[in-house]
Amino acid sequence: MPEFNAPLRDMRFVLHEVFEAPALWARLPALADHVDANTCDAILEEAAKVTAQLIAPLNRSGDEEGAQWHSGQVTTPRGFKSAYSTYIEGGWVGLSGNPEFGGLGMPKMLAVQFEEMLYGANSSFALYSALTSGACLAIDAHASEELKSLYLPPMYEGRWAGSMCLTEAHSGTDLGIIRTRAEPQQDGSFSISGSKMFITGGDQDLTENIIHLVLAKLPDAPPGPRGISLFLVPKVLIKDDGSLGQGNAVSCGSIEHKMGIKASATCVINFDGAQGWLIGEANKGLAAMFTMMNYERLSIGIQGIGCAEASYQSARAYACERLQGRAPTGAVAPDKMADPIIVHPDVRRMLLSMKAMTEGGRAFASYxxxxLDLAKFSTEPREQEDASALVALLTPVAKAFFTDNGFDSCVLGQQVLGGHGYVREWGQEQLVRDVRIAQIYEGTNGIQALDLLGRKVIANGGASLRMFTAQVRDFASSPGKPYASELLDAVRRLEDVSDWLQARAKVNPNETGAACVEYLHLFGYVAYAWLWARMADVAQRSMEAEPAFYSAKLATAKFYFSRMLPRTLSLEHTIRAGSESLYELDAASF
Structure with a gap:
C-alpha cells in the first residue's frame, strides 16, 4: 500500500519564505497573540503525523468497503469511527474556527496546508470535517447569537457535524427552482418539508448529531433565487440546556453508489415537517449559503492539490525504483540489468508536470x-475591501484550475506506473477515481469558469482583474526578478484577451460561455507563472542555505516557464476563435 507523507518542507517554504506569513500574522491583532512561526510549524508537524499515521492507512480499506446504508442508517467503513474520535480530540475540526465559540482561530493560510494533507491522505475522510467547517463558517457569519452559542461549540469540538443541503432531483445549478418549503410556526421555528440529494455527509455514524443547512422557500417567497431562505435543521433536536433531545423529522432515504470517494456517504435526505430555524434574513438565504459554498469551493480545489501530491509521491518513488530499459545517452546504472525509468525523457516530463502544477497550486492556495486572512482580520478598511474582491475573483480559479490539474496529475501518476497504475494495490487508480468528483461537485468547473469571466471580470469591467494584474506587474517590474519578461508578456496576454472578451460580449452574449473555460485556464497559468517567479526569486537568494532544495525549485520553475506557460498561446488562439463554430451545428445533428 502506498504511503502518504505531508510535504512539510515545501509548505514551510511557501508560508515562511515566499509569503512571510508570520510577519503578516504579527501585524493583525486578532492573530498576533496566538500564532507565530513556531506555533505554525508545531501544528504542521502534528498534522503530518495525524494524516500519515491515523488517516492515510484507512484510505484503501475505506474505498473497498465504502459507506453502507441499512434501513435508513449510514455506517462508515471499519476504522473510521475510531479514527474520527482520535481526530476530533486534537481539535482539528475547529482549527480556524471562531475562538469565542471554541474554535482555535488559526489563520486560513495555515488551514489550507492542513486541508491539503487531509485530502492527500484520504479524501473521503476529509470531507466529513470539511463540510462541518464550512457549515460553522456560515452559522458564525449569519446566524443569531443564540444559534451560534448553541450549535458552534459542539460543532467545533467535532461531536456534531454539518452538511449543506442545496441540490434537489430537478434543481442542481438552477437553485431558483427548488421545491423544499418552510412553513412558519408559532414558536418562531419553521417546518421544513422536501427532499435533497447529493448531500455529502448527510448521514453517518461518526458524530452524535448532524446540523443540516437547508435552502428552502417560504410561502410568500418571490420567485427564483430571490425567494430562497437558509435554515438550520438538526438531525436530533436540542434541549434548552444544550443536551440532545428527540429525533427530528429528518431521514436518509439512500446513499449514492459512486465512482470514487466511496467511504464518504453521499445521501438523499428527506425533511418531513422537520423543525428548523432561519439563518439570516428571509429570502436572503442564497447569499448566506454562499459563505459556506465559497469555503467549500476552495476546499474542494485543495482536494485536487492533495490528490495530485499523493499521486506524485507514489509515481516519483516508483520511477526511481522501477528498472526498464537504458537511458538514451547510455547506461546510468551499469551494475543493474536496466536503468530506473526516471532516466527516460517522457517519464521526466510527466513527473515534472505533476511537480510544477502541484507546487504552483500550493502557492496559489496559500495566496x-x-x-482570506486579510479580508477577515485586517484593521485597514481598504485592505479588507481589496482582499475581499480578490477572494471573489480567485475562488472560481482555485476551485476549477486546481481540480482540472489535479485530475490530470493523477492520470499522469497512473501513467508513470504503467500497468501497475491500473491495479488496485498501488493506489493510483483510486486517486484517479477519487479526484474526478472534484471537477463536478461544489459547482462544476464549467460553472466556475462562467462565474469568473461573466461575473468577476466582465460584470465589473475588469476592476478586480486589474487589481490582481497590478500585483503581478509590480513584482515583474522590480529590478532583478527572474522571468520578468516572460511574466510581463503573459500578463499582457491575459489583459488583452480580457479586454477583447469584454468588447465581444457586448455584441454577442454567446462569447462569454464559449470562451470561459479556456479563459479560466489562461488566468490560472498566468497566476502560477507569477507564483513560480516569486518562488524562484526566493530560491536564488537562498541557494547557499540549502542547495538541494533550492536548486530543485529553480529547475522546476525553468520547466514551468519553458514547457507549461506556453500553453497560454494556444488558449488565446482558441478564445479569439469566437463562438461561431459552436453554433454551426443544429441540435438535431449532434
Whole structure:
C-alpha cells in the first residue's frame, strides 16, 4: 500500500519564505497573540503525523468497503469511527474556527496546508470535517447569537457535524427552482418539508448529531433565487440546556453508489415537517449559503492539490525504483540489468508536470488563504475591501484550475506506473477515481469558469482583474526578478484577451460561455507563472542555505516557464476563435 507523507518542507517554504506569513500574522491583532512561526510549524508537524499515521492507512480499506446504508442508517467503513474520535480530540475540526465559540482561530493560510494533507491522505475522510467547517463558517457569519452559542461549540469540538443541503432531483445549478418549503410556526421555528440529494455527509455514524443547512422557500417567497431562505435543521433536536433531545423529522432515504470517494456517504435526505430555524434574513438565504459554498469551493480545489501530491509521491518513488530499459545517452546504472525509468525523457516530463502544477497550486492556495486572512482580520478598511474582491475573483480559479490539474496529475501518476497504475494495490487508480468528483461537485468547473469571466471580470469591467494584474506587474517590474519578461508578456496576454472578451460580449452574449473555460485556464497559468517567479526569486537568494532544495525549485520553475506557460498561446488562439463554430451545428445533428 502506498504511503502518504505531508510535504512539510515545501509548505514551510511557501508560508515562511515566499509569503512571510508570520510577519503578516504579527501585524493583525486578532492573530498576533496566538500564532507565530513556531506555533505554525508545531501544528504542521502534528498534522503530518495525524494524516500519515491515523488517516492515510484507512484510505484503501475505506474505498473497498465504502459507506453502507441499512434501513435508513449510514455506517462508515471499519476504522473510521475510531479514527474520527482520535481526530476530533486534537481539535482539528475547529482549527480556524471562531475562538469565542471554541474554535482555535488559526489563520486560513495555515488551514489550507492542513486541508491539503487531509485530502492527500484520504479524501473521503476529509470531507466529513470539511463540510462541518464550512457549515460553522456560515452559522458564525449569519446566524443569531443564540444559534451560534448553541450549535458552534459542539460543532467545533467535532461531536456534531454539518452538511449543506442545496441540490434537489430537478434543481442542481438552477437553485431558483427548488421545491423544499418552510412553513412558519408559532414558536418562531419553521417546518421544513422536501427532499435533497447529493448531500455529502448527510448521514453517518461518526458524530452524535448532524446540523443540516437547508435552502428552502417560504410561502410568500418571490420567485427564483430571490425567494430562497437558509435554515438550520438538526438531525436530533436540542434541549434548552444544550443536551440532545428527540429525533427530528429528518431521514436518509439512500446513499449514492459512486465512482470514487466511496467511504464518504453521499445521501438523499428527506425533511418531513422537520423543525428548523432561519439563518439570516428571509429570502436572503442564497447569499448566506454562499459563505459556506465559497469555503467549500476552495476546499474542494485543495482536494485536487492533495490528490495530485499523493499521486506524485507514489509515481516519483516508483520511477526511481522501477528498472526498464537504458537511458538514451547510455547506461546510468551499469551494475543493474536496466536503468530506473526516471532516466527516460517522457517519464521526466510527466513527473515534472505533476511537480510544477502541484507546487504552483500550493502557492496559489496559500495566496488565496492570505487574502482570506486579510479580508477577515485586517484593521485597514481598504485592505479588507481589496482582499475581499480578490477572494471573489480567485475562488472560481482555485476551485476549477486546481481540480482540472489535479485530475490530470493523477492520470499522469497512473501513467508513470504503467500497468501497475491500473491495479488496485498501488493506489493510483483510486486517486484517479477519487479526484474526478472534484471537477463536478461544489459547482462544476464549467460553472466556475462562467462565474469568473461573466461575473468577476466582465460584470465589473475588469476592476478586480486589474487589481490582481497590478500585483503581478509590480513584482515583474522590480529590478532583478527572474522571468520578468516572460511574466510581463503573459500578463499582457491575459489583459488583452480580457479586454477583447469584454468588447465581444457586448455584441454577442454567446462569447462569454464559449470562451470561459479556456479563459479560466489562461488566468490560472498566468497566476502560477507569477507564483513560480516569486518562488524562484526566493530560491536564488537562498541557494547557499540549502542547495538541494533550492536548486530543485529553480529547475522546476525553468520547466514551468519553458514547457507549461506556453500553453497560454494556444488558449488565446482558441478564445479569439469566437463562438461561431459552436453554433454551426443544429441540435438535431449532434
Amino acid at each position: 488565496v488563504g492570505q487574502q
